[in-house]
Amino acid sequence: MSTTPIADLALVSDRHSAGLISRDGSAEWLCFPRFDGPSVFARLLDDEAGHWSIRPAIPFETTRRYLPRTMVLETTFRTGSGTAVLTDALLTGPDDGGHRLGVGVPHLLARRVSGLGGEVPMEVDYRPRPEYGLIHPILSVADGGVTAHGGAESLVLTTPVPLRIEDGSAYGAFTVHEGETLHFGMHRSTPQETPARVWDQTELAARLDGTIAAWRSWSSLHQAYDGPWCDLVHHSGRVLQALSFQPSGAIVAAATTSLPEWPGGARNWDYRFTWVRDASLTMSALWVAACPDEASDFFSFLTTAAPTLDEDRALQIMFGVRGEHDLSERTLPHLRGWRDSRPVRVGNGAWNQRQIDVYGELLDAAARLERQIGGIDDDVRRFLVACADTAAERWTEKDQGIWEIRGEPRDFLYSKLMCWVALDRGITLAGLLRAQDRTESWRLTRAEIRDALLREGWNERVGAFTQSFGSDELDASALMVPITGFLPPDDPRVLSTIDAIAQRLTDDQGLVYRYRTEDGVDGLAGEEGTFLLCSFWLAQALAVSGQVGRAREAFERAAAYANDVGLLSEEVDPGSGALLGNFPQAFSHIGLINAAWAIDQAERTARAHTS
Template sequence: MSVTDSDAYPPIETYGVVGNLETCALVAPDGSIDWFPFPHLESPSILAAILDAERGGRFRIAPTDSFETERRYVDDTNVLETTFRTDDGTVTVTDFLPPAGRTDHPKKVLYRKLACTDGNVEVEVELEPRFDYGRAETSIERVDGGVLAEGDEERTLLESPIDLEIDDDRGRITGEASLEAADEAWFMLRCTGAEDADTDPDAALAETIQFWTDRAHDCDPEDDCAFEGPWHDAVVRSELVLTLLTHAESGGIAAAPTTSLPEDIGGVRNWDYRFNWFRDAGFTVQALMNLGTADEAVDYFDWFMDLCQTDDPAAIQPLYGLHGESTLEERELDHFEGYRGSRPVRIGNGAAEQRQHDTYGELLLAVDEMHQYGRELDADEWMRIRDIVEYVREIWTEPDAGIWEVRGGDDHFVFSKAMCWSALDRGLSIAIDGGHDAPLEEWRDARETIRSDVLENGYDDETGAFVQSYGSDALDATGLLLPVVGFLPFGDDRIQGTIDAIETTLVEDDAFVRRYDGDDGLPGDEGAFVLCSCWLIDALALSGRVEEAQSRFETLRSYLNPLGLVAEEIDPETGAHLGNYPQAFSHIGIVNSALYLGYARGLETPGPAPMGIRLGDPVVSS
């Protein structure tokens, strides 16, 4: 069987994810951990079978006989249970890592608890460590307490209650055990720095469950909460995903825990998403604050505000590493086959060097969102924000790569221009409300100039909609955000025409929205973007078309996997998930769509009115 055979690569949407607020591991339905970078999310992998079934490495625990599986998260946590049912019995594997700095247990230990609940089950254990994306020479030896594997810089100690064998030819560690009802066994993968750490696995599990439970949004029907309803569980899972992708040390939030999961199976649209994009800022802060996850929202806000502390706004990048790294050189792992033959496999991301003018508007939206919650800017912070707004006033006429990071050359993207308008608009509001010094008249003039320019050049009378770029007739889903950021009111005929045109041109199977219908300089196709599908729901809900929005949201929600996770894209024809997984922006979209629907239905929000209502002029149905 060729490793490109789909049988060697489980569907992306079948994976579960666990993590410790510094890194994550993806667990396949057959009990195999197929992705595990260490020590941080953006670090080289120890296990990467998801990117190369033969060379990537895995850590699998499963019955030796044929089985069926059921999986669930322990309620309101990121602790994953995989239950295997065989003809002879049932056994459950519980996977987790203790959150970094949040418990008294070492964060660098991946715990796997094996528990037989009935019958008798034969299980096999297989560990194939492949350090540095499979590039490092690996040595394996027996030591006190288990089997030690070492690469060039990292090492792992597999602590096991059963005898383990070493296959030097294949670089593999194996073992078998027989469990009867009520038997339990702990397998601990101790990574660099935790080989000798004291561990109490039962206590570690209990404290990890408590940590996640304490952070999960909770409301009762009588609370009249905007998130209450049939989608409440999906919202809570999305919140837990966003928290899982938040780096404990810096507060940065990764776009996804993976790299190079393809947007087009077998194609070249494979990117590294283990970084933070500033374009996520405003809607991320809105989602976290409304969920009551204030600590994470404030940490994230403070983190990107620190990155903005530069005398040159032109130096602000669209994305950064989770420790604030600005150098994210894009490279290719030629020795990896890629998920189902999808090459190249990339690490790093060249988009960090692009000019994306929408970034500034999204930053100002985040600053304004926190301002609405009472976060005041000090003098130095305001100076940097003022510099950013002044910079936008200077460069808004120039082309850029746009929000979608096209690789076919810069253009005059309508959304980028609108977000430059947004930077000036929110800058004005913050300056006035906060009593900050600013050239208010100059900013007002610039804001109106940009608005007039976009209305003249970004709206196509023949199409009856805002288009992707000046002089183009291509549609772009970002047109759905124009009323959300307050550029025009929802009731404006041009906005409603844009919604209708996007429904006609970019929507597939009622719930799925493609990003655009223009050329982006890359071969191949892609699926529908989950986030864009959420944008359509938002635009409909805040335009008073609440029943239609709710119906689309229910359809979209049905495509979340049984664990409540979702990737960047969905193939409308097959329902398969595509792209990196789970995707933060997709889950942000789920949260904010639920928020907008709740508000449009007259339910309460814990803070100020949602961004799309506060900045726009929606026609909300009763």
């Protein structure tokens, strides 16, 4: 059973796949050659599922950081005899001036050990376990490294120190002295590599330095936000970039599968796929945090992944990172799960749900990124028009909603609201989409949706917009009513909804639940933590409504749960404050970026009115 706290993990990415490194220098999670591929290391989900640690052999204390303006991790080990630094990165392609980060990657985890002072005895423990721990590969010593063969994968470890092989693992010890540097690396061996290639120290050093330079070039070219919490916003932008799949333009919701929404519970899902909703919101957030040149790639990816809407004129809600449609869910019974949270799942059964909100998020992103996508081709244009048309046709239908309930479909307020957004933004984009002939019809349907939301979505008894039509249940997604511009931010119903959620849908720390999960109201058993995206939504809604002081307090409460290297999970345990859920979570970093930007805009407006 894995007991590593989620907050002890740090992300490395080459924009193809992702790894998670623990505070004590262990690669606890790594999937090759793409985010949703089978893992090579998965000790995060089971002690026997593989890892690769490089750490001091004597007691040590640890501090960590990302090298400035990069996603390259630096871990400093301080011992009684000296100090050593471990630098970790998934190698990107060469620096091209920051334009196409992640092109031509070698699928290699590079690890540099440097002595800063004195001498530090170190130990290496290398245990590759491909296919989620099912395979114990055959390890063999090679000149300058170790090869691993088994199943569909071959791996090559480059090591400057000799390792002994025992029971499918490789071990070694060495001492790093002040001023000394050693480079390790592990990569996938392809059929073209005959024999499997071990990298030399000079090549590994150059490629790691090139990866640092590539991230810094990208950050310098793309990141210009200068409002409050600038460092957090820029870092979150890099995290979102790290969760994007460069070859296709897809964006994954998180780097992991089956990190639970409650310890020991069954709300454990695979998030290594591209949700139309999450990816669209990511593109909107990157408009603030990173000037997304990849916007056109993203819309082209969706157009290719969903070349036509299905026979019901519905857009599939999620895809594989290369556009795969069938994401059928299965369990891995041989894995115990993080802190015995079972089942461990790969694939996601929500792939064939109907969720009518997705058209709104998609067209909202297109409207925000209009300048970046001004040169879209006719295929993308037709696709976006079809999305607006489908929102107009399907808005009256029940669905599973933004939270993907596994119970009966409902008339979710958020889903209807986002259909309104789809038409509202479609009207705004009509010129770009060459859809002026549709605007009158879209306006009429937009007005119908508005009337229904005000009539059926507002609950006078509760004093708030509620989860679904006719419901008394609060839902944090109602905070999107002012954020989307559906109602003016000073509308009494908006202010009352914000206050109701702040008072009745929060824990003792002021963090926000999505909704109450008692009695399996969402078709699932068990509890969940507070939701960081919703906590940032509260800050954003407060800022939009002019309550900047309260907005800052709400932002600071949520942002305080970032770990020591600035990463956020999906949820927070309301009792212990521990991070829960898949990690790092794009939704949470999206929320941080948008809330910071809203507070910045509100403060600029307030200053303008007093000047």
